[in-house]
Amino acid sequence: MDVSRRQFLSIGSAGVLGGSALGFDLTESVRIxxxxxxxxxxLSHSLCPYCAxxxxxxxxxxxxxxxxxxLLHIEGDPDSPVNEGTLCPKGATSLQLAVSRRRVPHPLxxxxxxxxxKQVSWEFALxxxxxxIKASRDATFxxxxxxxxxxxxxxxVAFAGGAAFSSExxxxxxxxxxxxxxxxxxxxxxx
Amino acid sequence: xxxxDRARAAELRERYPHAAEVFGLYLALVEAWESVGDRVPSDxxxxxxxxxxxxxxxxxxxxxxxxxxxxxxxxxVGNGLLAPDARAGPPAAAKGPLGTAAGSGGGPLGTARxxxxxxxxxxxxxxxxxxxxxxxxxxxxxxxxxxxxxxxEAAGAGPVRSDPRREPGRCPACGGAPQLSYRxxxxxxxxxxxxxxxxxxxxxxxxFSATTCPQCGETGKxxxxxxxxxxxPRGQPRVGRGSAADDALFPHLRAESCxxxxxxxIDVDLGRDPRAVPHxxxxxxxxxxxxxxxxxxxxxTPNLMGF
Numbered sequence: 288m289d290v291s292r293r294q295f296l297s298i299g300s301a302g303v304l305g306g307s308a309l310g311f312d313l314t315e316s317v318r319i320x321x322x323x324x325x326x327x328x329x330l331s332h333s334l335c336p337y338c339a340x341x342x343x344x345x346x347x348x349x350x351x352x353x354x355x356x357x358l359l360h361i362e363g364d365p366d367s368p369v370n371e372g373t374l375c376p377k378g379a380t381s382l383q384l385a386v387s388r389r390r391v392p393h394p395l396x397x398x399x400x401x402x403x404x405k406q407v408s409w410e411f412a413l414x415x416x417x418x419x420i421k422a423s424r425d426a427t428f429x430x431x432x433x434x435x436x437x438x439x440x441x442x443x444v445a446f447a448g449g450a451a452f453s454s455e456x457x458x459x460x461x462x463x464x465x466x467x468x469x470x471x472x473x474x475x476x477x478x
Numbered sequence: 479x480x481x482x483d484r485a486r487a488a489e490l491r492e493r494y495p496h497a498a499e500v501f502g503l504y505l506a507l508v509e510a511w512e513s514v515g516d517r518v519p520s521d522x523x524x525x526x527x528x529x530x531x532x533x534x535x536x537x538x539x540x541x542x543x544x545x546x547x548x549x550x551x552x553x554x555v556g557n558g559l560l561a562p563d564a565r566a567g568p569p570a571a572a573k574g575p576l577g578t579a580a581g582s583g584g585g586p587l588g589t590a591r592x593x594x595x596x597x598x599x600x601x602x603x604x605x606x607x608x609x610x611x612x613x614x615x616x617x618x619x620x621x622x623x624x625x626x627x628x629x630x631e632a633a634g635a636g637p638v639r640s641d642p643r644r645e646p647g648r649c650p651a652c653g654g655a656p657q658l659s660y661r662x663x664x665x666x667x668x669x670x671x672x673x674x675x676x677x678x679x680x681x682x683x684x685x686f687s688a689t690t691c692p693q694c695g696e697t698g699k700x701x702x703x704x705x706x707x708x709x710x711p712r713g714q715p716r717v718g719r720g721s722a723a724d725d726a727l728f729p730h731l732r733a734e735s736c737x738x739x740x741x742x743x744i745d746v747d748l749g750r751d752p753r754a755v756p757h758x759x760x761x762x763x764x765x766x767x768x769x770x771x772x773x774x775x776x777x778x779t780p781n782l783m784g785f
Contacts (some may be wrong), residue, residue, distance in 0.1 A: 307783075307784055307785065308609035308610075308780070308783040308784035309543075309544065309547045309609055309610065309613055309783060310543075310545070310546030310550070310725045311499050311500055311544045311764075311783065312499060312544065313768070315495060316495035316497070316764040316765050317728065317765075317768060318496075318498045319496055319765040320765035320768040320769050322765075323705060323727065323765050323766075323769065324703065324706040325703050325704065325705060325706065325733075325766065325769050326705075326706040326714065326715035327701045327702065327703045327715065327735075328701065328703075328714075328715045328717045329698040329700070329701055330689050330701070330702060332689065345620040345670070345688065345689060347702065347715075347717040349714060349715065357714070359715070359717055359718075360717045360718035361713055361718075362670045362718050363605070363668070363669065363670045364670070364688065364689075364700060365657060365670045365671060365672045365673065366687050366688055368769060372518070372664075372669050372670035372671065372672065373666075373669045374668050374669075375668070375669065379668045386498050394590060397611075399764075410684075417702075426631040434689070435714065440536070443534075448695075467593075
């Protein structure tokens with residue numbers, strides 16, 4: 288039977304060689320594939336929340352069996368003109384904002400004079416915070432300055448907003464603190 | 479020129495027994511390429527490759543390829559199926575000092591070859607070739623610079639340049655499809671390396687977006703497929719720098735897929751293995767390729783060995 292070069296090689300690739308297209312033995316590769324545990328992670332863009340630079344991040348996430356999305360890894364985005372894949376040490380650990388084994392999952396309280404921390408409820412902690420803020424404010428509130436001018440300000444409490452604040456959180460915090468009369472307001476993003 | 483390829487292929491042949499056959503053939507091809515690598519003429523290279531490289535590739539394949547491929551090539555040569563175009567060469571009067579046709583492929587001989595549908599010309603023209611032919615053409619053209627395809631330039635069209643807006647992942651030098659991607663290594667672990675693509679056609683490398691599909695341009699649905707931690711009960715893939723474990727079989731290899739077009743590429747992370755040679759290491763990723771095929775993904779371009 289006369290066959291052309293093209294016909295011959297076509298027959299070879301399709302029918303004779305088997306296995307891989309070029310006839311490589313795939314037995315061992317198939318065995319490895321079966322025991323290899325390969326999982327997929329989705330890539331998403333994000334921004335580092337820590338400072339005003341606004342470094343671009345790539346986040347790797349995976350949907351768990353329970354339907355929740357887990358954050359696996361964060362790295363600098365090499366395509367970003369802002370950071371070109373670079374992150375500062377703090378930004379490189381921004382994963383721990385969401386996931387950290389060392390995070391304390393409940394409020395702890397150490398009473399005045401006590402050496403040990405003890406676990407308390409959120410109700411207790413929030414109530415205690417509110418009482419202390421109120422007590423500090425009342426103790427250091429200045430209604431008039433030395434010249435008799437009405438100032439109504441609290442000089443005994445300062446507030447530092449976190450760089451992970453969203454704009455809305457920053458607005459809310461400022462409103463609240465100004466309402467208390469605080470004048471010492473700062474934001475970590477400026478530090 | 480191929481010293482790094484040779485050293486890496488020899489190393490990987492020992493490290494990955496499942497790919498020993500592949501690397502054995504690759505090393506034989508490296509021998510063939512090295513034997514002609516410094517004699518490639520600046521013009522008429524394709525005709526020269528017909529005469530001087532293809533026979534060596536056939537020889538190397540017949541001697542070191544997997545039995546069925548070697549047999550197929552031997553039978554093909556024995557039947558003269560590859561001979562007329564590949565080995566006859568130009569007539570003596572038309573030959574240059576290295577056996578090249580006078581002129582750069584535009585002479586009567588070159589024209590005759592193209593019209594006869596020669597193997598290399600068919601591959602250069604982007605024809606869909608059967609795997610064995612594609613392998614022979616790619617292995618032969620490995621030593622021929624293609625960034626400015628001679629036929630295209632001879633036609634007065636100038637160098638081929640792809641339009642990145644219309645073809646996001648095509649080679650900016652020759653318009654070819656990407657073979658693989660790799661991440662550059664950095665001294666600082668806090669810096670993510672740029673993503674580079676390696677052209678399957680001319681071996682040119684260029685920088686490309688880390689989160690865009692080179693095949694369809696999708697930017698929103700990218701997935702990285704990597705080995706999961708053995709001890710992890712939730713099967714979390716080891717992604718990102720510095721998280722590879724000692725027990726990982728492919729610590730620096732992973733697959734990057736697009737959920738829109740279902741295409742994927744093997745990605746080599748030089749940050750995890752700075753000694754890796756991406757186009758060599760990619761040949762070892764056969765189990766990952768099989769896994770991706772099982773899950774309905776198609777490699778954007780099969781590699782030289784057809785995976």
